[in-house]
Amino acid sequence: MEAIAFYLFSIITIGMFLIVVFSKNALYAMSALAGGMIVISGFFFLLDADFLGVVQIIVYTGAVMALYAFGMMFFDTTKDVKENIKETKIIYGLWIAAGILIIVMVSAPFISDKLMLDASISHYTVIGANNPQAVGIFLFTKYLVQFELAAVMLLVAMIAGIILVSKKMDVSLTTTIDQEVEKEEFHQKDAK
Amino acid sequence: MITLTHYLVLSAILFSIGLVGVIRRKNLLLLFFSTEIMLNAVNIGFAAISKFYGDLTGQMFSFFIIAVAASEVAVGLGLLVLWYKRNGTIDLESMQEMKG
Numbered sequence: 001m002e003a004i005a006f007y008l009f010s011i012i013t014i015g016m017f018l019i020v021v022f023s024k025n026a027l028y029a030m031s032a033l034a035g036g037m038i039v040i041s042g043f044f045f046l047l048d049a050d051f052l053g054v055v056q057i058i059v060y061t062g063a064v065m066a067l068y069a070f071g072m073m074f075f076d077t078t079k080d081v082k083e084n085i086k087e088t089k090i091i092y093g094l095w096i097a098a099g100i101l102i103i104v105m106v107s108a109p110f111i112s113d114k115l116m117l118d119a120s121i122s123h124y125t126v127i128g129a130n131n132p133q134a135v136g137i138f139l140f141t142k143y144l145v146q147f148e149l150a151a152v153m154l155l156v157a158m159i160a161g162i163i164l165v166s167k168k169m170d171v172s173l174t175t176t177i178d179q180e181v182e183k184e185e186f187h188q189k190d191a192k
Numbered sequence: 193m194i195t196l197t198h199y200l201v202l203s204a205i206l207f208s209i210g211l212v213g214v215i216r217r218k219n220l221l222l223l224f225f226s227t228e229i230m231l232n233a234v235n236i237g238f239a240a241i242s243k244f245y246g247d248l249t250g251q252m253f254s255f256f257i258i259a260v261a262a263s264e265v266a267v268g269l270g271l272l273v274l275w276y277k278r279n280g281t282i283d284l285e286s287m288q289e290m291k292g
Contacts, residue, residue, distance in 0.1 A: 002193075002194050003193070003194055006194045006198060010202050013202075013206065014202075014205060014206065014209065017206060017209045017210070017229050018209060020213065020222075020225050020226070020229060021209055021210075021212055021213035021216065021217070021226060021229070022216075026219070026221060026222060029222055029225055030225070033225050033228065033229070036229070036232075037228075037232065040232050040235070040236060043199075043202075043236050043239070044236075044239050046194075047199070047239045047240055047242070047243045048243055049239045049242065049243065049251050049254075051251075052235075052239055052251050052254055052255065055255065055258060056235075056258070059258050059261075059262055060228075060232070060258070060261075063262060064228070064261065064262055064265050067265050067266065067269060068221075068224075068225075068265070068269070071221070071269040071272065071273065072221065074273050074276055074277075075221065075276055075282060091215065092212055092215065092216070095208070095211050095212060095215050096208045096211070096212060098211070099204065099207050099208035099211040100204050100208055102207075103200065103203060103204040103207055103237070104204070107200045107203075107204075107237065107241075134248055135248065135251060135252075135255075138248050138252060139252065139255070142252075143252050146252075146256060150255075150256055150259040150260075153259065153260070153263050154259060154262065154263050156263070157262070157263030157264075157266040157267050158263075158266060160266065160267045160270060161266035161267060161269065161270040162270075163270075164267070164270030164271060164273070164274055165269075165270045165273050165274070
């Protein structure tokens with residue numbers, strides 16, 4: 001059962017992400033990316049990381065992809081993306097090799113370790129708690145500082161996004177509208 | 193039986209797809225998509241190692257990666273909108289100002 005789910009999800013994800021990389025239409029690429037993100041959350045549920053799966057759906061497909069969708073309203077996405085792509089197979093081959101090499105280098109120690117460890121041996125799990133509880137306990141004890149830093153970083157990113165996109169931040173929007181309305185009323189009285 | 197190796201191979205494949213996208217794409221928005229693919233591939237690897245080690249640290253790192261990705265999108269998209277307003281294009285080659 002796990003094998004069926006794994007292979008099904010793998011095929012869907014790889015297909016979706018290939019569409020993202022090779023599609024000419026930005027809208028198709030974005031939709032495929034959103035679909036791929038949802039399927040990736042399936043992997044997290046398979047891996048007993050329930051909370052991570054839910055966060056994946058909420059943050060990636062809910063927030064990040066929605067942000068991309070809003071961002072794409074600024075750009076013309078109905079046209080096909082014109083890109084000056086030089087297709088050189090050797091370069092792609094080399095890059096794929098480089099990517100696989102990096103991951104082999106990082107993951108070889110884990111594989112050679114013959115991992116089927118007993119969860120009760122490890123120090124970094126909470127015994128007798130389900131996944132969200134354990135994540136909560138970890139996040140608010142061992143990783144509290146990182147958690148707070150991530151919160152500050154998100155706040156900074158939010159403010160930066162607002163400042164970058166909006167114009168006339170030095171003018172209050174509500175008061176200007178009131179003044180304009182008053183001005184118009186004044187002009188109307190004048191006309192009478 | 194699905195082992196850790198399966199998940200790591202999948203992670204490698206997805207990471208390579210993202211890497212090819214980063215090399216191939218010239219449109220900055222689609223370049224961002226490719227980086228998201230790479231971040232997600234790494235997340236799968238972390239979650240798999242976390243499960244097979246019985247160690248929650250991998251999942252914690254995945255959470256922080258997701259937080260970084262979310263803030264990256266917010267700032268990056270803001271900069272992209274600014275660039276589009278100024279230059280009317282989000283092509284990567286429009287940023288090439290040095291002649292070489």
